[in-house]
Amino acid sequence: MSLGKVSATREAEALLAEIIADHGPVLFHQSGGCCDGSSPMCYPRGDFIIGDNDVRLGEIGDTPVYISASQYEAWKHTDLIIDVVPGRGGMFSLENGREKRFLTQSMIRNVEPGAS
Incomplete structure (x- = not known):
């Protein structure tokens, strides 16, 4: 399922292009763990197994972006913006080792009362 709820800044698109040039096709999985917080993790497409409970939020260019179903439920009224910050x-x-990292920003969409 692709929901079209994700976008990227120009800086994120540029870093993503560098990574794809070095590693080939990749994907993002929005981290929900304790260690990386709101970091979207970027993996080689063949190295990360998408689970039955992962939701495809959309794409950045040709790069798919996924999130766990439980985290999607918490953020389903939120649009995610992949950005880049120093670090x-x-x-x-x-992106580890490039002195830049991806970071997810969010924007809550207007939701009709009673809508889910």
């Missing part, structure tokens, strides 16, 4: 990427995320 170290998540330990297993492909």
